[in-house]
Amino acid sequence: MKAQVFYEPERMKLEQKAVPEPGENEVLIKVKSVGICGSDVAYYFGASSLETKDGKGPLVLGHEFTGEVAAVGKNASGKFAEGDRVVANPVQSPLDSPWTQRGLSNVADGKRVLGVSEDGGFAEYCVSDYRWTLKLADNVTFDQGALTEPLACGLYAVNNCNLEAGQTVIVFGPGPIALMMVQVLKSRGAKNVVLVGTRDYRLKKGAELGATHIVNVSDKKSPHYAADLGDRIREINGGELADRAITATSSLSAIQQALKVTGPHSTLVIFGLPGDKDILQVPILDTILMDKTIRFSWLAPNTWEEAVQLISDGIVDMDAIISHKFDLDSLAEGITKVRNREDSCTKGLIKVS
Ligand SMILES: NC(=O)c1ccc[n+]([C@@H]2O[C@H](COP(=O)([O-])OP(=O)(O)OC[C@H]3O[C@@H](n4cnc5c(N)ncnc54)[C@H](OP(=O)(O)O)[C@@H]3O)[C@@H](O)[C@H]2O)c1
Ligand SMILES: [Zn+2]
Numbered sequence: 001m002k003a004q005v006f007y008e009p010e011r012m013k014l015e016q017k018a019v020p021e022p023g024e025n026e027v028l029i030k031v032k033s034v035g036i037c038g039s040d041v042a043y044y045f046g047a048s049s050l051e052t053k054d055g056k057g058p059l060v061l062g063h064e065f066t067g068e069v070a071a072v073g074k075n076a077s078g079k080f081a082e083g084d085r086v087v088a089n090p091v092q093s094p095l096d097s098p099w100t101q102r103g104l105s106n107v108a109d110g111k112r113v114l115g116v117s118e119d120g121g122f123a124e125y126c127v128s129d130y131r132w133t134l135k136l137a138d139n140v141t142f143d144q145g146a147l148t149e150p151l152a153c154g155l156y157a158v159n160n161c162n163l164e165a166g167q168t169v170i171v172f173g174p175g176p177i178a179l180m181m182v183q184v185l186k187s188r189g190a191k192n193v194v195l196v197g198t199r200d201y202r203l204k205k206g207a208e209l210g211a212t213h214i215v216n217v218s219d220k221k222s223p224h225y226a227a228d229l230g231d232r233i234r235e236i237n238g239g240e241l242a243d244r245a246i247t248a249t250s251s252l253s254a255i256q257q258a259l260k261v262t263g264p265h266s267t268l269v270i271f272g273l274p275g276d277k278d279i280l281q282v283p284i285l286d287t288i289l290m291d292k293t294i295r296f297s298w299l300a301p302n303t304w305e306e307a308v309q310l311i312s313d314g315i316v317d318m319d320a321i322i323s324h325k326f327d328l329d330s331l332a333e334g335i336t337k338v339r340n341r342e343d344s345c346t347k348g349l350i351k352v353s
Pocket of ligand 1: 037038039150153172173174175176177178196197198199202217248249250251253254270271272273274297298299300341
């Protein structure tokens with residue numbers, strides 16, 4: 001099979017590799033579509049280490065993928081058959097972990113993560129544990145389904161913000177996941193969904209997808225620019241600061257700003273991953289006196305089934321978020337385009353077959 005093998009920063013080679021044999025608990029997937037995630041960009045350019053034993057390649061990246069079952073391991077045969085259209089949950093936690101058994105597979109030790117610690121989807125075939133593999137609904141395309149993983153993570157963050165209907169919520173960072181969150185928040189009855197970012201082309205996409213207000217906090221030439229986000233939120237929310245906020249950007253200053261523009265009894269969910277040296281300073285007394293909740297959100301325990309359903313029900317429009325498609329041979333080009341935000345790139349997708 002053809003596979004893109006990542007060796008070290010900016011060195012990835014399209015190679016011929018043996019098709020993997022599925023183990024007894026695995027299915028072999030003929031890969032169709034794979035999303036390019038910000039973490040693929042970070043691995044490719046050396047900003048993050050892999051989760052292999054030594055933190056290095058060679059490894060096939062790609063953890064957001066769909067495909068067709070091509071072979072079924074012994075224990076998977078009752079549940080999957082050749083030709084099934086599937087999506088892999090790449091975070092394959094040990095099922096006997098007490099955390100997994102409590103429904104918190106996101107914090108279990110010993111996770112295998114396809115495309116991060118094991119070979120992933122940027123190849124013609126990939127194996128996945130059948131217990132972490134889901135069927136796609138018939139009306140969901142392989143391209144749409146490839147974005148289930150980021151949606152499942154975003155959905156967990158939305159759940160963690162405990163939105164009540166009629167509230168005003170801010171989403172910081174109009175990347176692909178925020179664009180999904182906006183749609184879910186709107187469907188759950190948020191009155192105002194304010195999307196905050198740095199580039200108008202992404203903010204406008206958010207407005208098309210249901211954000212009621214868009215605010216550019218960086219580009220002074222933008223018609224959506226606001227010098228004081230707190231003032232802008234008060235204008236939108238009848239004089240009050242926001243009830244809920246989710247940060248879906250790696251920017252530490254966005255998190256700090258989110259603390260300032262959320263009001264009494266609000267909840268702030270910190271989702272975007274900052275640098276490993278970043279420290280958040282919280283004015284403790286003020287935050288207590290406002291009776292605020294600050295919640296961190298990691299991965300997607302128990303949100304996969306609902307994520308698959310939300311795409312099938314048309315609640316989350318993925319086609320509008322996928323801005324660029326590439327073939328497997330052009331993976332490095334795709335990763336570079338996503339990083340550089342070239343020609344209004346929001347989400348890149350690799351069409352493998
Ligand atoms: N916690 C979890 O479980 C989990 C799971 C998956 C991903 N993540 C994280 O979630 C985040 C979002 O990922 P993504 O791929 O959807 O998005 P993304 O492509 O990283 O986009 C983030 C957006 O935030 C914008 N931004 C930068 N500074 C900002 C600021 N001060 N205020 C508002 N927006 C700002 C960026 O603008 P520029 O274009 O100007 O940079 C960009 O448009 C990432 O940090 C990712 O690592 C977390
Ligand atoms: Zn990802």
